[in-house]
Amino acid sequence: MYKALNVIVTGRVQGVGFRPFVYALSKKYELKGTVQNNTEQVNIVLEGEEDNLERMLHELKTFPPKLAAIKTIKIQQIPLRFYKDFSIIPSEITQQRQIFFVTLDAAICKQCLDEMKHRENRRFQYPFINCTQCGPRYTIIKDFPYDRPNTSMAVFPMCLDCQVEYENIQNRRHHAQPICCPKCGPTIRLLNQKCETIAENQQGLFEASKLLKQGNIIAIKGIGGYHLACDAYQRKSVDDVRSRKSRPQRPLAIMVKSLDLIREFCHVSMDEEQLLTSAEMPIVVLQKKQGCILPENIAPGLSTIGVMLPYTPLHHLLFEQHQLECLVMTSANLTNLPIQYKDHHHQNLTQLADYIVTHNREILHPIDDSVVQQSDNNTIFIRKARGFAPEVIKSTWNVSNIIALGGNQKNTIALGKQNDIILSPYIGDLNNEEMVQFFQKQLHQLKVWHGVKEKYIAVDQHPSYTTTLIAKHSNSKVISVHHHHAHHVSCMVDNQLTEPCLGIILDGTGYGEDKHIWGFEFLYGDAQSFERLGHLQYTPLPGGEKAIKEPWRNAVGMLLSLFKEEGKDLASRIFPDKWKEINILEQMIVKKINTTTAGTCGRLFDAVSAILGICTLSTYEGEAASKLADYMIHTPVENTFVTYPFQIRVSEQHVFELDFSAMIQQIVIHKLEQKPLALIIQKFHQTIVSSCVQMVLTIMKQYPHLNRQVVFSGGSFQNMYLVKQLKHHLEKEGVQVYTHHNIPCHDGGLAIGQIVIAARKMAQQI
Missing domain, CATH: 3.90.870.10 (DHBP synthase)
Known part of the structure; x- marks a missing residue:
């Protein structure tokens, strides 16, 4: 039966050789019609025998070009027009922009590399060789659809040889927008x-x-x-x-x-x-x-x-x-x-x-x-940028007219349209005016491209974050989102979970609802709300930010807080050159001068790193914890699972509280006794794993109606040992564990959680 179909394909289908690919399929299956780009999709008209149409569509879905990422394929039968051939027709610019997948930069392909090394090839040793399967994309785009006049290559008119390749449907450079050669390209x-x-x-x-x-x-x-x-x-x-x-x-x-x-x-x-x-x-x-x-x-x-x-x-x-x-x-x-x-x-x-x-x-x-880092079969994104971003992530909630500004560190931005979230590439830490201007430029470009006009701006709850201050100067409604709630929900989105679940959030810093610094959290909830069911005991950070940059201060604060006079003696023995400073820190803690309190996994790792003499001064964010965790990779560890003592008790706020004071004391004693560092660090890590497992089991025993699903999020889950061991031990207890795989577990994923939580709040108000 001879019939006609209109096929609309959305996703990353521009700048990846998709139209030549469709053209080749039309010839293979003896089909007539057209293929055309418009601003956010590829529109295909096909006419031919029904069996051939089905085979062609199966191959299109199953074996697209390697750089393509098909999101949807909509097929509709239409009246026959009796085309005489199949052709690629000029792009169309639509007025109403929908979400589209930005074509991403790709590394040089083998074919181009081989050509570049071949003396007889006209692009021999040419540093800008490319084709439809490789070369710059996102970094050279001015506007959409992705055609040469809308790129920074527009200022390089093609020579005759390149023009012939560009227009030849059989050539792999057909409609390769950055196409060039030594005669006509960059120098x-x-x-x-x-x-x-x-x-x-x-x-x-x-x-x-x-x-x-x-x-x-x-x-x-x-x-x-x-x-x-x-x-x-x-x-x-x-x-x-x-x-x-x-x-x-x-x-x-x-x-x-x-x-x-x-x-x-x-x-x-x-x-x-x-x-x-x-x-x-x-x-x-x-x-x-x-x-x-x-x-x-x-x-x-x-x-x-x-x-x-x-x-x-x-x-x-x-x-x-x-x-x-x-x-x-x-x-x-x-x-x-x-x-x-x-x-x-x-x-x-x-x-x-x-x-x-x-x-x-x-x-x-x-x-x-x-x-990126590979852990078993899972890819962990430490920085999501070239080749992977910007990207579109599916949401179960309508996120239209919402933007989320992320956090102050490892910043990324999220913009919403219908049920799609556009996540920006990694931007960085918003520590100065230059970075803020860079952030604002990225935000503006994404809004223009996707036609997003925000009515709501989701930000972190921290009142002093740069993103919070930026949002206050807008005309949009500002929605504050708790830092660790955003982490929790970002992992739920990453795993397409919608029902309430337990979250273990191991992190460095997050502004808590009680104005303390949170970061070792056991939360239960979903995008609508959360409840804090457990956390790490608070200890002081004398000097605030300075105690984060100088982990020995953090360690001294813990020792003085947990053990009083004995703690002062232990601190003096561990840091003998800091006697005067220890006295000053003691007074700061007693009089609560420039001292905040924290219960975070990051600060706990920092303190142990300092006590063991691994890193007492941090020159970059996460240094002390990273160097401590590295021992679990490069040092042979024993197969025994032995832990330091710890306690789980009920706090005055009627939530479960982890008390590691006995562990800290034992670590100090073992350090003074010159026990092997590797064994101390192994035992410390195993204690963190064991305490988290026991906390989860204690919570589930107390609240048996909770489902047995747990998500992991927060920057401390960049520690591969913690992820692997905690997942293993919880699954042995019948708990279903979900980890990050596409969205970063650290603050680079905050914007995803923020935008979905904001959408849920807005839905409640309608």
Whole structure:
């Protein structure tokens, strides 16, 4: 039977070779009709035999282009028009914008890489080679639909050869919007410290490679911004990068020439290999091998290292010269400032780099490299950016006219339209005016693209957060959302849960409803509401923020609070050079001067890290906890599951309270007795796991009507040991456990929880 269908496909279907793919299918199955882009979807008209139509649609659904992400396919039978052929027709711009999937930047594909290395190819050693399956996308888009005039490539008119490829339906560069070649595309320049051009194109990359080998630091313009690069084998160059960026301890990422070379440095599982070689090519956190030859100052105090493969043609060309094998690749900006990506940033870059490799393809939307870690079969997003964001997440609630501003650290933004949430790429910490301006620019662009006009703004409950202050200056209704409720709901959204469940929220800092700092929470609820059923006992943070940056203060505060005079003696023995400061901290606690109280997992880890002498001063957020947790990775541990003592009691507020005072005392004694650090740290971790399991079982015994589902969220769940062991032990007790897999567990996922909670509140008021 001969019939006609209208097929509307939504999702990430622009800039991925979708129309040529549909065209090829039409020829394969002898179908007539048209395929067309519009602002947010692909519209297909098909005419042909019913069996062929069914086979074509099955293949379209099952084997789309590798960069495509189909969200919906709507099929409707329509009257026959008796087309004579199948054709790709010009894009249509619709007036009313719906949600669409932004096409994301993709690493160079094998075909383009092979062409670039072939001397007879006209794109031999051309650093901007691309096709429909690779190259820049999000970073060069001005507007939609995704066609060349709406990108920063519009200023490069195609030469005749590129035009022929672009228009040839059989060519893999058909409608590849960034298509170019040495005749008509962007060019490279190598600049010195005076921003003078000293070499161009292939010669520029040749000289840059030589300069890197000589120990110089070079700022390199990539897809989403400038990297600061140096030869990773040269310890002094790495130290120089740290000095110039004011980044004394935070781990640096490296780019390694090949997968085989990565295997010489690190253990690589099959899942990790897939991530390293995927179209996204993120930074993957890997375990270093014993005897790894890389300098220790790349990731001080850690047995892991962030590794990525070259993902642009420019990167590959750098590695081809002067035996370069491994480069430090970190963002070329001073710590706590936005990523540098504009050409007028060159003067800023000269403060950091000896030379600059730049090009004249404008970056419209800066983006950081994504950072991921693999745990069993689960991918943990430490930073969700290039290749993975912005993305659209499905919500069970109508989130229209709501935006969520996230938190102050690891900030991301969420915007709502119907049942779709647009989650921005990672933005960073909103610590200064430059970062706030960067945040506002990202928010404005996403609102324009998706046609979102907010009536409601969801923010964290903390009254001093930058996001809270920004929202107050808007004309929209502000909805305050509790920090850990947002964490709880973000994990529920990540796992498509809607019924109330228990949440274990292990975190660093969150403003509590009682004005204390929360972060070791046992909550029960859903997007509508939550109840706090258990938490960690509060202890003082003398100096507030200073106690977070100097974990030894936090440790002293715990000891003085929990053990009084004995605690002062223990603190003096653990920190013998801090006697005067301990006396001052004691008075601050007694008189409640500049002292807040906290019960958080992050601060507990900080205190133990300081007591054990691992990290007494933090130079970056999470340093003390990360270095403590690292012992569970690189040090052989015993198979026995032994814990320190702890108590669960009922507080004055009639909630269960975890008391770790006996554990802290024992850890101090074991440290003074010079017990092996690895054994103390193993026992500490096992105590955290055991206490959480016992708290969950105690709550479920007290409230037997609660369902036996538990979600894990909060920044402390970046600790792989905690996730794995806590999940294992709870599942042994018949508890169903859900963890993050697509949304970051830390504050990068807060906006998702905020927007859904706000939507639920608005629905209640209607």
